[in-house]
Amino acid sequence: EPAGGDGAIFKCQQATGEMEGGGQNGVPEKMRIAVCAWADHSTMGVAMPSNLGDVMLEEAPSVPKAAELTAKLRKEVRVEK
Structure with a gap:
């Protein structure tokens, strides 16, 4: 689970x-x-964080970095009840 996951399941x-x-x-x-x-x-949500420069160079993405960015996205879009 990435930092900031607050108990959510991340894959x-x-x-x-x-x-x-x-x-x-x-x-x-x-x-x-x-x-x-x-x-x-x-x-539930899905994210595909990517860098166009890395895509064009056929660089492999950093999955841990993508997980951290996704956790930040989830935190930003959450609405408290």
Whole structure:
């Protein structure tokens, strides 16, 4: 669980996809992004934090960093009852 998770369930992993036209005109052959999801008693969400520069260089994303960014996003969008 990333810091700031407040008991929510978080799952993150790297996803890879083939790029149409990859290898031509500066388009990378593959795109690697981190995909994170969270759920708690009343909410669920999905985030795909990415950096275009890293995508274009075909760099692998930092899954722990994506988890931390997703936890921050969850904290920002929560509404207290």
